[in-house]
Amino acid sequence: DAGVTQSPTHLIKTRGQQVTLRCSPKSGHDTVSWYQQALGQGPQFIFQYYEEEERQRGNFPDRFSGHQFPNYSSELNVNALLLGDSALYLCASNGRVNTEAFFGQGTRLTVV
Amino acid sequence: AQSVTQLGSHVSVSEGALVLLRCNYSSSVPPYLFWYVQYPNQGLQLLLKYTSAATLVKGINGFEAEFKKSETSFHLTKPSAHMSDAAEYFCAVIRSGAGSYQLTFGKGTKLSVIP
Numbered sequence: 001d002a003g004v005t006q007s008p009t010h011l012i013k014t015r016g017q018q019v020t021l022r023c024s025p026k027s028g029h030d031t032v033s034w035y036q037q038a039l040g041q042g043p044q045f046i047f048q049y050y051e052e053e054e055r056q057r058g059n060f061p062d063r064f065s066g067h068q069f070p071n072y073s074s075e076l077n078v079n080a081l082l083l084g085d086s087a088l089y090l091c092a093s094n095g096r097v098n099t100e101a102f103f104g105q106g107t108r109l110t111v112v
Numbered sequence: 113a114q115s116v117t118q119l120g121s122h123v124s125v126s127e128g129a130l131v132l133l134r135c136n137y138s139s140s141v142p143p144y145l146f147w148y149v150q151y152p153n154q155g156l157q158l159l160l161k162y163t164s165a166a167t168l169v170k171g172i173n174g175f176e177a178e179f180k181k182s183e184t185s186f187h188l189t190k191p192s193a194h195m196s197d198a199a200e201y202f203c204a205v206i207r208s209g210a211g212s213y214q215l216t217f218g219k220g221t222k223l224s225v226i227p
Contacts, residue, residue: 033213
């Protein structure tokens with residue numbers, strides 16, 4: 001079992017650009033959540049996808065959007081990047097009846 | 113709304129000493145509580161979880177936590193610190209409802225272990 005996998009591991013983008021991060025959930029999991037972890041902070045919930053729909057959303061602007069595919073994998077898109085978007089982006093998956101979330105290694109995004 | 117507060121952003125202990133990391137929660141309904149560990153440049157790994165069963169929860173790597181409703185606390189302990197325990201630790205609570213598993217994290221406590 002490969003667990004939750006994220007790609008890429010590191011990314012450098014310029015202000016104003018757009019970025020797409022990818023996540024494959026743990027085998028058997030159908031729910032994917034995305035978190036932003038700024039340096040020295042705890043992870044902050046961005047949104048959660050289930051059955052290809054956004055089920056819950058945290059306090060993030062519309063520049064942050066996502067998608068879930070029929071195979072349960074997910075993408076996080078961020079438009080019009082700001083310097084403040086620099087962070088570790090974590091993907092987590094869980095199953096329908098299991099409250100335990102498994103996290104990927106994260107994607108380190110640097111906006112310059 | 114659920115939230116957690118971790119007391120102490122940085123804790124230092126000597127190798128072999130007791131580890132105590134504090135977490136207090138605020139919740140309008142019985143919470144599910146978690147402790148996660150994060151090593152540098154890594155994702156989060158679940159140490160243990162409380163889901164309204166036994167109040168003393170045992171986790172991996174010798175860690176345990178006790179749910180105390182009267183004190184709204186869920187402190188993490190380990191009897192004897194090891195150098196490999198040096199990492200950042202996050203307490204988290206689930207905001208439940210409609211089958212959603214949105215985790216709300218504390219700001220984290222960085223544990224240093226002194227040889």
